[in-house]
Amino acid sequence: MTKKTGIYAVALVTSLFFLWGIALNLNSILVPHLKIACQLTDFQSAFVDSAFYLAYFVVAIPAGLLIHKYGYKKGIVFGLLVFAIGAFLFYPAAGSRTYAFFLFALFIMASGCGTLETAANPYINNLGDPAGATFRINLAQSFNGVAATIAPLIGGLFILSDKALTKVQIAALTPQQLQHESDAVKIPYIVIGLLVLSIAALIWRTDLPDIKEHNANDDVRVTWGSVFKERNLMLGVGGIFFYVGAQAAITSFFIRFSNYSAAITDKDAAAMLSLAMGGFMAGRFIGSVAMRFISPVKILITYCIINCLLLALAFTLHGRMAVYAIMGVPFFMSIMFPTVFSLSIRGLGEKTKKGSSLLIMGIVGGAVIPLVLGRVSDATSIRVAYLVPIICFAYILYFALTNIRVKNIEQVAGH
Structure with missing residues (x-):
């Protein structure tokens, strides 16, 4: 070629x-x-x-x-x-x-x-x-x-x-x-x-080009039972589940939240969501640079805390200020998927492939958490429902704290 x-x-x-x-x-x-x-x-x-x-x-x-x-x-x-x-x-x-x-x-x-x-x-x-x-x-x-x-x-x-x-x-x-x-x-x-x-x-x-990378001996000695015994990996699967669930719920109901909180039209809310996702993209680049000087785990802990505070502010504030608080969340979500993923497979060795498969399956959180948020919204209001992602970020915070001693990790691509 x-x-x-x-x-x-x-x-x-x-x-x-x-x-x-x-x-x-x-x-x-x-x-x-x-x-x-x-x-x-x-x-x-x-x-x-x-x-x-x-x-x-x-x-x-x-x-x-x-x-x-x-x-x-x-x-x-x-x-x-x-x-x-x-x-x-x-x-x-x-x-x-x-x-x-x-x-x-x-x-x-x-x-x-x-x-x-x-x-x-x-x-x-x-x-x-x-x-x-x-x-x-x-x-x-x-x-x-x-x-x-x-x-x-x-x-x-x-x-x-x-x-x-x-x-x-x-x-x-x-x-x-x-x-x-x-x-x-x-x-x-x-x-x-x-x-x-x-x-x-x-x-x-x-x-x-047809790339061949399979080895007949890959993972032969690795059983699923041994993979499931990896505590940090299994905590990481939960982290991926809650992260993807939070991301899906926050972005999918953003327009609904904007309508409810500040009577913003659908088109205007879509433009505001686009701006927020621009922050998500910028956060990826800024976070990657920051991780050269600051421990990724410490950044993850800080971002989890900030997102919990922003969601609490969105519940407390009214009008456009509540919407602006939600708009800030994607920036601080930006590094979470790759960081949680990398922390979860750290040190797995020959178990890495099967461990990665479990982590990818954790993406199913995007199918579950929005349903929970929707149910809470129907029972109360969309404002109250936006407290649900706090639980997600609190779990990721817990996962990060269990990895507090990790100084550097290999970043991977992610959602």
């Missing part, structure tokens, strides 16, 4: 990080939009996140087996095709205005994303000179951060309404108005599906 071909291959694979970042971060738009279009409670609307993250949990192992048998390139193309099918299913789902159909489409699309993520992270790490692996994976992950920043803007522009509707106004919408709301997702997701198919075609026609 020539240098020019290698750069082209890296660019194509890097585009995958952007694609699944768009799909994932559009959930924060779908939650409030489908709540109106399908006349849902907060608890019911939270199943948007559940469908998406449950797919990641379900496909993690099958995707790994698929890629092991057929190679990275075929695995990536398969993931893109499934991704596109899920995106196209939004058209009939919107036409029927059936929430279960929307969730099915999301599950299929997320299954494609999960397959892509399983393949792309290790593939780009090995696609080229080993000395440049860290640069390539961080460059690719930066495009995931760009997607997190612009997805709310795209969704707000093409999907959301200009008005902040009250419960009474939503209940009074006519079937025609509800159908109009539902139809708003058709064109954006058709465009996404076509874009994904075009990338699939480019990758299929590109002569990507």
Whole structure:
């Protein structure tokens, strides 16, 4: 493979990080939009996140087996095709205005994303000179951060309404108005599906190197029983569960919280969420630099405490000040996933692969915590419900404190 071909291959694979970042971060738009279009409670609307993250949990192992048998390139193309099918299913789902159909489409699309993520992270790490692996994976992950920043803007522009509707106004919408709301997702997701198919075609026609990294002796001596006995690893699985759950809940209900606390319109709230996710992306870069001078564990402890305080402030304050407090949370979430992940696999040796698989499965927290927040919101208010993520950050704080003696760790890419 020539240098020019290698750069082209890296660019194509890097585009995958952007694609699944768009799909994932559009959930924060779908939650409030489908709540109106399908006349849902907060608890019911939270199943948007559940469908998406449950797919990641379900496909993690099958995707790994698929890629092991057929190679990275075929695995990536398969993931893109499934991704596109899920995106196209939004058209009939919107036409029927059936929430279960929307969730099915999301599950299929997320299954494609999960397959892509399983393949792309290790593939780009090995696609080229080993000395440049860290640069390539961080460059690719930066495009995931760009997607997190612009997805709310795209969704707000093409999907959301200009008005902040009250419960009474939503209940009074006519079937025609509800159908109009539902139809708003058709064109954006058709465009996404076509874009994904075009990338699939480019990758299929590109002569990507077939990287073989499996060793017949890998993990032969490692039993799952011995992996489950690793206390720090199992605490880390809980940390990933609560982190991803908190991230999904906070971002997905942000627009709803903004409506409730300050009567901010959906479009304006989407723009504010985009700004907050820009802080998340900036936090990744700033945190990476800070960790060269300060212990990552101490930064993790500090960020957990700050996020608990910000969420408490959001409960205490009123109007836009409460919304601004929530906007600050993503910045301090930025380093949590890679730091918790790295701390959890530290010192596992030959158990690392199986330990990493358990940690990835912990992402299912994104399917659970939003449901809890939605249920609390229905029973009380969205303001009270935003206290739920405090429990998540408190657990991560506990995990960090158990690792207080760790000075330096190897950072990994993450959500």
